Amino acid sequence: QKEVEQDPGPLSVPEGAIVSLNCTYSNSAFQYFMWYRQYSRKGPELLMYTYSSGNKEDGRFTAQVDKSSKYISLFIRDSQPSDSATYLCAMRNSWGKLQFGAGTQVVVTP
Amino acid sequence: GAGVSQTPSNKVTEKGKYVELRCDPISGHTALYWYRQSLGQGPEFLIYFQGTGAADDSGLPNDRFFAVRPEGSVSTLKIQRTERGDSAVYLCASSPAGSVGDEQFFGPGTRLTVL
Numbered sequence: 001q002k003e004v005e006q007d008p009g010p011l012s013v014p015e016g017a018i019v020s021l022n023c024t025y026s027n028s029a030f031q032y033f034m035w036y037r038q039y040s041r042k043g044p045e046l047l048m049y050t051y052s053s054g055n056k057e058d059g060r061f062t063a064q065v066d067k068s069s070k071y072i073s074l075f076i077r078d079s080q081p082s083d084s085a086t087y088l089c090a091m092r093n094s095w096g097k098l099q100f101g102a103g104t105q106v107v108v109t110p
Numbered sequence: 111g112a113g114v115s116q117t118p119s120n121k122v123t124e125k126g127k128y129v130e131l132r133c134d135p136i137s138g139h140t141a142l143y144w145y146r147q148s149l150g151q152g153p154e155f156l157i158y159f160q161g162t163g164a165a166d167d168s169g170l171p172n173d174r175f176f177a178v179r180p181e182g183s184v185s186t187l188k189i190q191r192t193e194r195g196d197s198a199v200y201l202c203a204s205s206p207a208g209s210v211g212d213e214q215f216f217g218p219g220t221r222l223t224v225l
Contacts, residue, residue, distance in 0.1 A: 008150060032210060043114070043201055043216030044153065051211075088152050094210055097143075097166060100152030 003027050006089055006101030015110050019076035023089035023101045026070065030091040030099075033065050035074045038086045038103065047087075048074065079108045112136070114217035116202050122223045123192055131187040131220045133202030139215075141208030142185050144177055145201040147219070153201055159185060160208050192224045 006023045013019055021035075032051055036044035048063040050056045050072075056063045064073040072091070076083055089101040115134040123129050135142050140161055145153035155169040159179045167177075174192075179185040189196055199219040205212035 004152075006152070041218070041221075043203070043218050045216065046213050049211075049213070090152070092210070097155040097158065097169065098153075098214070100154070102150065102152050 001026065002102075004089065004091060004099050004101045007104055008102050010105040010107055012107045012109060013079055015079060015081060015108055017079050017108075019074075019079050019083065019106055019108070021074040021076075021087050021089075021104050021106070023072050023091075024070055025072075025091060025099075027091075027093070027099075028067075028070065029093040029096075031094055032092050033063070033072050034090040034098075035061075035063055036088040036090060036100075038088060040085075044088055076106075079106075081108050081110050084108050114202055114204055114215055116200075116217040116220050118220060119218065120221045120223075122225065124225050125192060125194060127192050127224075129189050129192055129222065131189075131200050131222070133185045133187070133204075133217060135183065135185070135202070135204030136215055137183075139204035139206055140182065141205040141212065141214075142179060143203040143205075143214060144185070144187050145203065147199045147201055149198075156187070156200075158208070165208070189222075192222075194224050197222055197224045 035048045038044040053067045060077045062075040086103040088103045142159040144156040147153045158166040201219045203214040203216045
């Protein structure tokens, strides 16, 4: 069983809708949680970085971490066609390497 | 300023050959990471350098894989006796100091195809 599970999608939504993405994990030592966006044939770029449980908002993006359920989420409001990409969750403990989910492909249709 | 660059962008080789993949990190970044990303998967950690030394090489799959960073800047990932299963995108990332709170900045990757 992988330490980080993420539904690969694809997830197709109409422009303007809310995109909801999530990951589950099994390692209770994870404390740092990230969401990356990856366009085709590009490297991942960091969107959100959260430490421990709670919510974090940045513009149209909201990240949530529920450590009791080992569940993290990313919400994208007012989605745009330019948001079409693969979204990767990633997490780590205080000393270890990043563990990535498989990525969810998101398609926002005009 | 310039981001992380990787060369070549694409590499096609035959089974059994030797390949070298190069990474130029962001200037001044002391931490450098190599990842491998197979189709439909997230990046998988290979090795982490802090300066010139490999601080964690636990992700290297076997002794055919080796990486160096002799001057603490450019790094080269070397794969000997390539196998078809080595086909993947090899990503390099750098961060200012390797601290747990540092953002890792990724390059565009080298797409390796082993025929």
